[in-house]
Amino acid sequence: MNGINNNVSTLRAWASGNWFIPTLSGVLILISFALEKLGGGSANPTIGPQWWLDAGAHATHAQGVFTLADVFMIAAAVVAGYQIVIKAFRALSVKIIGIDLLVSVAAIGALIIGNFWESAAVTFLFAIGHALEVATLNKTRSALSELVAVAPDWATVIRDGQQQDIPAGQVQMGEIVLVKNGAKVPVDGEVVSGTAAIDQATITGESIPVEKAVGDQVFAGTVSRGGFLQVEATGVGRDTTLARIIHRVEEAQDAKARTQAFMDRFSRWYTPAVMVLALATGLITGNVVLALTLLVIGCPGALVISIPVAIVAGIGRAARNGILIKGGEYLETSAKISAVALDKTGTLTEGQPVLTDIVTLDSDMNKTEVLRWAAMAEAGSEHPLARPILDSAREAGVSPDGIPGTVTPVPGKGIITDIDGQNVLIGNSALLEQYEVMNDGGAGKIATTLAFEGKTPMIIAIDDRVIGVIAVADQIREDAPEMIARLHRAGVKKVVMLTGDTQLVAESVGKATGIDEIHASLLPEDKLDVVQKLQAEGHTIAMVGDGVNDAPALATADIGVAMGAAGSAVAVETADIALMGDDLLKLPESIGLAKRTVSIMRQNIAIALITVALLLAGVFAGGVTMSVGMLVHEASVLVVIINAMRLLRNTNGATAAPKATAQTKKTVEQVNA
Known part of the structure; x- marks a missing residue:
């Protein structure tokens, strides 16, 4: 009985899924072809009024009848198209002319003139394209899914002197939580007893487990790879760093970039323009099929989806690597960064003088x-x-x-x-x-x-x-020179140090790290002046600081960057780019990723526009039908999605510079000594 219930549940789930409608429509099309191959099925003179034929019905229906094969083909068009028509009507009710309306008009028009196969093919291919879009977009959002998946479900706490397993969301602030070997850390907290190696990849992007001891901070969703910890809960449920990251990534992936906002405005004008072009073509040429074909090939689907899919993939890739980017607008701005301003203490140096x-x-x-x-x-x-x-x-x-x-x-x-x-x-x-x-x-x-x-x-x-x-x-970080080199390789023209320290100390650090420009003995308002001066010179500025003495400069810079943000709820929520770990090399990585994302956005726009231009030329030259146009259209949609999914590959070394030379390391060691 359980097996039957499970099978029924599986069927219901599949029937409500994205692939049910295109599958059913495809089966109906195959049945239609099979019946036609066998002789057209049984003729039914009662089907098909004469006005339908007078409107230009297909030659095969010249005797005023529909075959059973035609009935199945019409059914395929209806099955695949009814949801498209509903979406078009809903959009039209709020004064939005979208892609669904173009497809609906073309499909219904094809039915009216008797092009049943064209109508079925257009709606069937559009339904397949929609299902594939949903599947591939879900894939681009896999980083968010992975973050949700690592959220701990259970926690072991000490209550009344006994170990108790409870849902992670029921842990109370200040309770002692036990983290055993192989277990997920269920809360944010401070280690009060024990030692362990904690895998923090989900939070900071670090690939090597970090040793934790008394006084150290741990984060929910990280995993113990050996050892035993007693942790005092300082953040539970929605107050954990992991929960904030999930919320931040979710918001960022839905936030629109400036280019996307422009494309949305463009499509609002473009889609009605395609309808006007199709209407004018039909009236001038008297060719209804040509007009309907223009509606199909003019669909801006690839153009509309080209930007959001790249943004979702880029922000998702960054989140996997411990980099939180506030949204598409900040991603685009980061790709333009030409100057980076760095605080000295805690950024170029260890911050522990x-x-x-x-x-x-x-x-x-x-x-x-x-x-x-x-x-x-x-x-x-x-x-x-x-x-x-x-x-x-x-x-x-x-x-x-x-x-x-x-x-x-x-x-x-x-x-x-x-x-x-x-x-x-x-x-x-x-x-x-x-x-x-x-x-x-x-x-x-x-x-x-x-x-x-x-x-x-x-x-x-x-x-x-x-x-x-x-x-x-303060000790200079060993990877500071490599970070500067990688920034230059990522296209940053000028790396500037802003510090309140003396000129001589700043020059010593600058020489060891390869800083391009040094500004020392600065007050907070002086740092602001330097940032504004660089902006006046035409630079797009990223400012990396601690958010206290650097607050005015961080607010004025085009992109404010917070390092080691995993321990700061404010930084996670407010920084334009939050580097969760205290890893200098994440800074050039984030800029390089932003540039790759914007590059793919431009490639996608070019693919979409070139596809529409070629299809238009093909229609007027002859040879491109509605079904062929929709097939190419959906293929272009998949191409831009697959192109964007390249961002999901980890290519940290893409903008990497060579390791610091032996001479540079020697200089750092001399300064630190």
């Missing part, structure tokens, strides 16, 4: 005391360079208690704090000049020497006397 030097300039103080004052001043600072100072103070046993009374940031220069009634300044020479602190201990020269070594120096002063200079250094 360490304290390297402490120079004492006050005879009454030693290095530990200078470090203590620096740490007390930085205790209330949010600047990234405060962390290595505080860490070093903790290691030296002079970690400050609490925070200073007041903390006044001086953008681009440093900070001034109030500690026990004394003003403590820590920053560059410009800060000392602003507060008229005498620099008679050679602090400026020492800072310059440290900067030449690729370090960031900070002068420390208490009230009006300088007590010392400390320096921190």
Whole structure:
């Protein structure tokens, strides 16, 4: 009984699928051909009024009768065409003249003049084309399907001291979730116990599992490849990174590019123009078949679908590789990028500076005391360079208690704090000049020497006397030079560094990485000015930054890029391009993919227009019938879809430059040293 029910369910599913109608229509056409081959079936004089024949019925019906073969052919046209007519009527009711209307008019007209085979062929081929379009478009959306498929269904949690398996959506914030070897991580969370190798390919595009330990972040949908973790849930259900990615990709694939919006406007005028052309041709020539054939071959199906299928495939391919692109408009803009502006700290460098030097300039103080004052001043600072100072103070046993009374940031220069009634300044020479602190201990020269070594120096002063200079250094990323080379290979003409660091430090990093243009000692508004200047020069700018100090420049740039966005819900939702992993090489990859997508969009438009032009020429030259026109039309639709599906292939190395040379690596090592 179960087997019968399953078979019935399968048949019902197939009958409601995309292939049922073209299959049924095709069977009816084959029966018609078979009957005609056997002698036309049984004649029925009651079928077919004389006015039908007078309208120009086919010669085979000259005796005023329809054969059984004709009946099956008409049935095939009706089966394949009734949904097309319904769609055309619905579109017309909201004042939209679309492809369905062209096919409907042509098919009904062919029936009226007795061209039953042409009517059946046109509707049958159109139905097949629709089914193939749906199937191939689903294939281009496979990246989204894969993301949905990796969403975890179950989670193992600790409740009442016991392990319990519950639906992943029922995990509560703050609960402890167990992730065993081979299991999917069901929530976003922080590891509180254990170690494991986690495959994060679905989120960041990384092909190699990442080692996770206490304090590390994990994401829902990733998979444990070995080890055991206890994870405190910080994001569940729709609040997980995976859910945000799925939502973002879904929106992006439906968002229209500027070219697509133009093509939609074009088709709204083009389709009525084809109908007018067909009507005029019929009236002038008196050839109804020619007019109906023009309707069929003028269908802009390949033209309409050429853009969205490429966008869906391009955004899907990017999502598989850990790159989220906001939509078709941003994809098109990314293909035009000619200049890239990069922040130094956290982009070209590791973003984890360490304290390297402490120079004492006050005879009454030693290095530990200078470090203590620096740490007390930085205790209330949010600047990234405060962390290595505080860490070093903790290691030296002079970690400050609490925070200073007041903390006044001086953008681009440093900070001034109030500690026990004394003003403590820590920053560059410009800060000392602003507060008229005498620099008679050679602090400026020492800072310059440290900067030449690729370090960031900070002068420390208490009230009006300088007590010392400390320096921190950030490690240049090993793949930074290769990223710059790949950007150039991807067509980017200028790579610019924008940093608030000193000119000497910036030049040291720029020399090691191959940066084209360096702008140092910048305030946030200065970065904005540089971006605007590049735009005035005609560049399309992509800005890569942290979204805090770089916020004005990121907002002004043509494309704002966020790196390491997997850990930031805001970046996933707002960045024009969100690189989920902290991988520099994803930046040139995203630009290269955008250029390939736009190139395929242009190819598809050319294929569609050339096909219509050749068919038009063939119609007026003779030899192209309605059925042949529809066959070629549907073939062109499939060609543009298959062309777009090439984007689904992973070609990360397409724009890759050679690895950094030994000399470049040596330079990086020297700067880092």
